[in-house]
Amino acid sequence: MTSLNYEELGLKCGIEIHQQLSGKKLFCNCPAEIRKDNPDFRLKRHLRASAGESGAVDQAALYEVGKKKYYIYEGYEDITCLVELDCEPPHPLNQAALKAALQVAKMLNCRIVDEIQVMRKTVIDGSNTSGFQRTMLIGMNGSLEVNGKKIGIDTICLEEEACQIVERKKEYDIYNLSRLGIPLIEIATGPHITTPEEAKEVAAKIGMILRSTGACKRGIGTIRQDINLSIKGGARIEIKGFQELKSIPKIMDYEIERQLKLIKEGKQVESEVRKAEDDLTTSFLRPMPGMDRMYPETDIPPIKPDTEGISSVKTIEERIKELSSDFKLSPELAKEIISQEIDFVKLVKEFAKLQPKFIAETIINATKEIKARFKKDINVFEHLEVLQKANKNEIPTSAVFEILAEIASSDGNKPDYSKYKGMSDDDLEQEVVKLIKENPAAPINALMGMLMAKHRGKIDGKKAMALLNKHNK
Ligand SMILES: [Zn+2]
Structure with missing residues (x-):
């Protein structure tokens, strides 16, 4: 692929x-x-395209009705009603969802609306049993900063998720009802993004801010990105169905090249909705929806948002920075602790005699290292008594990893802690004196090596070194 000059192309x-x-x-x-x-x-349903209150039936609605389909909805007794x-x-309205949306609006510096009016948005592909999706504007005119550049946030809405498609046939579509009605926060940026890489970074940052509320579902399919793009001489295209953030730049590049080819051939670029394919190209999905799609939901009265009651939330990035500076942890360790939602402050209080860095390394790295070295899984949180014993000085901290490794290797059996009991300071001193006497010519590092090899996990390296220095004169 030739590299594209986005500025010259006028990418928006x-x-x-x-x-x-x-x-x-x-x-x-x-x-x-x-x-x-x-x-x-x-159950089987037919849907009809009805005109919005303005009397107009939009173009997308006509297109779907033209296909004359019926719909089959599949549901579950215990999780759908x-x-x-x-x-x-x-x-x-679900108040917890509203609170999360208001928090996001605050984090994205939006003006929060004085009154929330639930609207019905016409949906005619059968993905909503009612033929519309409920949506409400929460905030607008916000912004976020990505690499020092300000990106406008046009709107933040709270809305209902649609049904999930199970199968599309010529005469009918099958939908699964369980997804219908799940709360969705929808965030739309302004057209201020000027490179595909920036699009990816903006998407990542907004995702991070959303997750900071602690209210998001996790996993594949729980977050979706749509990209709107245009270039000079082309048309506005919406691309849906990105599977991964990292595919955004490639898919945008392919779409720009598709438009460039059409422009070069003297053909018109149509404004339409396209779908991101697995091979990162895009394919036609449907015409761009028109504007006559919304009318007020009469079953729900307008809601006054309690903006005072919404405390500001620290973003995940801010929490990582704070944790790493408060406890002198590397950013990588802090990031793992935050992303695994570990209450680290509580651990530091519980094991007050241990270094926070040692606690962090044990809970984050020991699991990984035991997996890598012994091909065994261990959940350190199920064996916090090991840290407890180190905290009470019943075992040396240098034995913690070995004990955890022993637990993992014996598939969770209780270890014999007496084996790991630290050597008393007097015993260690005697051991040092004896070692020096037996090896009068050995350099201090060699003596240290011998000492550690013999008593690994039972002696404190710093103490041993101090004693060697004291007696090796
Ligand atoms: Zn229900």
Whole structure:
């Protein structure tokens, strides 16, 4: 691929991010849980494209209706209810989801709306049983900084997730109901992104800010990015279906090249929605949706957001920085501790006599090292008594790793701690004197080596060195 000059091409790009929240659904008490096993029931529905209140039927709606399909919905007795089936009005808004959306709006410096009005957005591909998706504007006109550049945040919305497609056939589509109604935070940036690499970085930073609320679902498919892009002489294209952040730059490059080719051949570039494919190219998905898609949800009264009650949340990046400076940890260790959601402050209090760095290295690195060296898994948190014993000075800290390795190797059996009991200071001194007498010509490092080889895990290296220096005169 030839390298593209994005500035000359006049690349303009904006991102839309959709993040699923954990907990309950947005308008009912069902869990925000996605299932793919055999459904308890199936039901068949026809949908009709109805005009919005303005009387206009949008272009995308006409396109879908033109296909004259019917839809089959698969659901589960215990995790879907009549709200998902559109047989019961929505319950009051999920307050935890609202709180998370307000926190994100604050972190992204948005102006929060005075009154939240739930809207219905026409959806006619069958992915919503009602034929619309409920969505509400939470904040607008925000910004975030990426590599010193300010990127505008146009809007933050809270909305319902749609059904998951199971199978598309010519005459009908099958949808799974379990995803319908899961809360989604939707963040749209302005068209201020000017390179594909920057698009990736903006997406990563917004993802980090979303996760900082602690309210996000985790795993593949829980966050989705849509990219809007245009170049001079081309048209605005929306690309959906990115699987991974790292694929964003490549997919954008391929799309720009596709448009360049059309422009060179004198062909018109159509404004449309395209899908990111596994090979990183894009394919036509549907025409760009029109504007006549929203009308107010009459089943839910407007909501006054409690902006005072929303405390500001530290971002994950800020928490990593803080942890690493408070406890003198490397950024890598701090990052692991934060991403594994470990309550490190509590551990430091519990094991107050141990160095925080030693605690961090034990809980993060010991597991990895034992896996690498002995091909064994160990959850250090199930064996905190080892750290407890080191904290009480019943075993030397230098024995902690070996004890954990022994536990892992014996598949969790209780270790014989007496084996690891530290040598008393007097015994160590006697041992040092004896060693020097037996090896009068040996240099101090060789003596140290002998001492460590014989008493590994039982003696403190610093103490041993001090004693060797004292007696080796
Ligand atoms: Zn429900």
